[in-house]
Amino acid sequence: MSIDLSQFFEVFFEESLEGLDVMESELLNLTPGDLDNETINTIFRAAHSIKGGSGTFGFTHVSDFTHVLETLLDQIREGSRELTSEHVNLLLQSVDCLREMLGDLQNNQETDLTNATQLKEKFELILSGEEQSSNVQSPAGQQQVAIEAQTDHGALDTYEVVFKPQHHLFKTGNEPIYLIEELAELGELDVVANLELIPDIHNISADECYVTWTFYLETDKGEDAIKEVFEWVEDDAEITITLCGGLFGDDPVEENTANEPSASESSAQTTAASKNETKNDVSPAANKAASKAASTESTSIRVSIDKVDSLINMVGELVITQAMLTQLGEGEITENKMMALQEGLAQLAHNTRDLQESVMRIRMLPISFVFSRFPRLVRDTSQKLGKEVELKLLGEQTELDKTVMEKISDPMVHLVRNSLDHGLETPEQREEAGKPKVGTVTLNAFHQGGNIVIEIMDDGAGLNTQKIKQKAIQNGLINEGDELSDDEINELIFMPGFSTADQVSDISGRGVGMDVVRRNIQSLNGSIEVTSEQGIGSTFTIRLPLTLAILDGQLVTVAQHTYIIPLISIVESLQIDLKMVNCVGGGLNVLRLRDEYIPILRLHQIFNHSGAIEDLDKGLLVIVESDNQKVGLLVDDLLAQQQVVIKSLEANYQKVEGVSGATILGDGRVSLIIDITGLIKLAGLKKAGSTELAIESLESEEA
Amino acid sequence: MEAVVDELLDSADEHQEDNICQFLTFMMADEEYGVDILAVQEIRGWEEITQIPNSPTYVKGAINLRGTIVPIIDLRARFGLPQVPYSSVTVVIVVKVGLQSGDKIMGIVVDAVSDVYSISESDARDVPDVTNTENTEFVHGLVNVGEKMVVLLDLERVLNLEFGASKN
Known part of the structure; x- marks a missing residue:
């Protein structure tokens, strides 16, 4: 009876990924030298179940790889090997690597094994070092477990041939060495000689054969060819031939008594491996792993x-x-x-x-799902930067919607990296400034009203307002003469193309960061603010709705139609003073409001509704902001503010420009929710450069 | 007509045996059109509707169907027939169609519902090949019921609102 294993794949992946998470967090708890058995056991167990699972499902790459890892862990567990920080780093890297491999398997993609092979080589190097030393202590002839593993060799089959000749083999005129030579002609041959049966020197008889062999033959010739070789000795020996297929990736260590060049060969291998290691010491880019992980978002949810x-x-x-x-x-x-x-x-x-x-x-999950990836990130990044950082996590049990959680994780990673790279100073600078050498980054999450608030605080240098201002002037974002408050200056870091980092590192500083962060958060109907004090630190505050399914909306009317404007994008609503309205080319009206020129978009015009109030001074203007661009929407009237449940318009219809969805009002009517960004696009308004606004004539679009 | 209906009801038990489909027919500009009854979810009276901005004229808007937003298509406008004011007999037939983008629930506005016929697949005749008329692409086949002729509609085509392809 055969069982279709593929139905269990999803469970296996989920469990293995969970296991990897456990391994990762436990590894971070490990301190070299100070060994906690329980921690090691937990890691070992996680690795072991991944190995077992992947073996069962035929993911040999994964099981082979985990096997080496497990061997090392086993030795550490038994105390036969001291845990060093190098081991921890290597183990963490292999967690990443395994995650990648599993991700590839999950997506049915070809697995890229170069990474795994490199890591495996490193492990083997560590283990082989151990082997040599243990060989000294352990009695000769004891067989070490095969450690050396090679990647698969194409479509060749591997046969395990156990050859146990009877003692009188030599007397029948047979010479094993010839048989071995013949076997070697069939393909790549590994020979393991078993010397256990050799009696004491006093009892040895020179014309008797005491040695038995196990051959691992990789050949495409088939079993019959092997049988042919042993045809003449069939009656004088016990011969078992088994097909190992590709399952036995492990090639045994050579321990040949007769003419064997293995000693020199293996040492050559070791040097080659060590060369490899130095060459490939560059660890794989961490964000590569992160992006992979994001693409394999699981669709199931665990509910307590x-x-x-x-x-x-x-x-x-x-x-x-x-x-x-x-x-x-x-x-x-x-x-x-x-x-x-x-x-x-x-x-x-x-x-x-x-x-x-x-x-x-x-749908709500504790935010610890996101927080849990930060200890690792902080550890790696701070190591790279040579800074000492303590990470504090607060409010890990705060719950938020799963969808929101999945989308907030990347912006948060960015912010934390920024804090580590730009925010915190080096230990020397900190000591100079009279601060403790170890910097602190705090992640704090809590509920406030219908929102979840996530704070990312560091006790670093704070934002350098002077520098930001200079940079902004340099980039043409503001003018030299502009008077800006500190908060306004800090806001500038969210502008596209802004970076004050003197040096672009691979961690941050390319200036394509904060604006993307802000946009991502805005797309979740959230907001981000920064407060900072020089020399004391800065705090980024992210405010998000608890769920994406409900939105705070302002009901407005245009002609007889009711629309909803997301409350979060509304800056203010006002009656227009006609004296402040100017007309620029193309029929676009611009309102001057406290030193800002705000283009007026007539909602009825954009949506082609007739019967609306067309006089600017009779209607109301709702100032909304999107992507740092303010526009005024001319509506007939403002109605109530209320929470609305977002319904998809696309489900049964299709995407409508300028509309993000629909909802059902208290009286059962359908009302459409305005998508501010889409609306601005629809109106043909765009940012040309940084200061000027251009408009494509609406008439031409309507025609 | 009643005789026809009775006859059809008598044979109702035998539907599964032959390739007989049931069609809901409705009136529009004195023509009788039929749609596969299995696609029909419900029949509603005309009610107030929320307009969708910048949509083609035949998309009248969207209604709330027990929490689902359902777009409403005016079939007269879709076929380019002259508009008539909506009256008490104007009905909305809510149908479910499998489009490329997935199953969609939509409403079609017609003058009035008429009848349910069982029609054998073999009775349906192809549309005369008149390439000039755009509307023939919406027609699945023609069938005679007694004296009358019923136009069977291909709902997937009628409600495929890829605007690029449609006239506006």
């Missing part, structure tokens, strides 16, 4: 059982309420019943709200 239980409770209550209402609905409605009915409806409303909340909670 108490959330499900509370959901079931809630449904139970709902069923009871429903039964009650049904009962009330039967028969004639009396005044008494009327009262009970109203009560029942109130209860129903209550149940529904509870149910809604619990369902939302299912």
Whole structure:
């Protein structure tokens, strides 16, 4: 009976990736020299189950690789090897490497083995060092477990041939060495001689054969060819031939008694490997691994059982309420019943709200899922930068929507890297400034209103307002004479193309950072702010809605249509003073508002609605901001502000320019949610350079 | 007509045996059109609708169908027929169609619903090959029911709103 294993692949990947996460976090807890057995055991167990799983499912690359890793861990566990920081680094690298391999397997991509092979070589080097020393202690003839592993050799088959001649083999006129030579002609041959049966020197008889052999033959000739070689000795020896296929990637260590050049050969291999190592010492780019990991986002979600239980409770209550209402609905409605009915409806409303909340909670995960990747990141980055950093994580249990979480992780990585690279000073600078040598980066998450707030704080040098201002003037973002408050200056770092780093490093400083961070956060309907004090540190505050399914909206009317503007993008709403309105070429009206020129977009014109208020002074102007660009939307009236549930318009229709989705209002009507960025694009407004606004004539677009 | 219906109801049990499909027919500009009844989700009266900005004229807007946003297509406008004011008999047939971009639920506005016919696949005739008329691409086949002729619509084509291809 054969079982289709592929149905378990998803579970295997999930478990293995979880195992890798565990390994990673435990590895970070390891301190060389101070060995905690429990930690090592946890790592070992995780590695072991990955190895076991991948072996079962036929992912030999993974199991081979994990095997070496496991061997090292085993030795550390048994105490036969001292744990060094080099080991920890190597193990962390192999966690990355395994993650990549698993990701490739998950996406059915060809696995790139160069990385794995390099790492494996390094492990083997460490282990072979051990082997030599252990050989000295251990009795000769003891066989070490095969450690040396090579990558697969194409379509060749590997046969394991166990050849146990009887003692009288020589007397029948057979010479094993000839057999071996003949075998060697069939393909690549590895010979392991077993010397255990050789008796004491006093009892040895020169014409008897005491040695048995195990051959590993890699050949494309087939089993019959091997049998042919042994044809003449069949009766005088025990011969078993087994096909190992590609499963035995492991080639045994050579331990030949007869003419063997193995000693010199293996030492040559070792030197070659060490050369390899020095050449390839550059660790793989960490962000490569990160991007890979992002592409393999799993689609399943783990929900704690108490959330499900509370959901079931809630449904139970709902069923009871429903039964009650049904009962009330039967028969004639009396005044008494009327009262009970109203009560029942109130209860129903209550149940529904509870149910809604619990369902939302299912999608919520603690933010520790994101936070957990930072200890590693901080460790690696600070090592690279030669800075001493302590990472503090607060509010790890704060929950937020899974989708939001997946999207916030990259911007956060960027911010933390920035803090490490630009924010914190080197230990020497810190000591000079009278601060503790070890810098602190704090990640803090908490709920505030309907939002989640994530703070990234460092106690570094803070933003250098002087430098930022200079740079901004240099880049033409502001003018020399502009008077800006410190906060306004700090805001400038979110402008595209801005970087104050004197030196572009591979960690940060290319100036394609903060604007992308801000845009990513804005696309989640969130916002980011920075506060900073020179010499004390800076704090980045990210504010995000708890879920993407609900949005705070401002209802506006245009003609008889009701639209919703996301509250987060609204700066202010005002009545237009006609004196402040200028007309620039192409029929575009511009409002002067506190030293800013704000283009006025007529919503009815963009959306082609007739019957709206067209006079600027009779309508209302809603100033909205998107991508650091402010525009005013002319609407007829402002209605209420309310939370709206976002519904997809695309599901049954298609993308509509300037509209991000739809929602259903209290009275059951559909209302469309305005996408500010799309609207600006639709209006043909664009940023030319940094100061001027150009408009393509609306008429030509309408025609 | 009633006789026809009765006859059809009698044979209702045998539907599965032959290649017989049931079609919901509706009236539009005195013509009778039919759509596969399995695609029909429900039939609703005309109600107030939310316009979708910058959409083609035949897209009347979107309605809230128990929490789902459903776009409404005016079939008269889609076929280029003269518009008539919506009245109490104007109905919206909510259909589910499998388009390239996935299953979509849409509503079509027609003058009035008419009947349900069982029609054997073999009875349907191809449309005369008149290449000049754009609307023939929407027609799946023609079928005679008694004295009348029913135009069977290819909903996938009718509701494929890739605007580039459609006239506007």
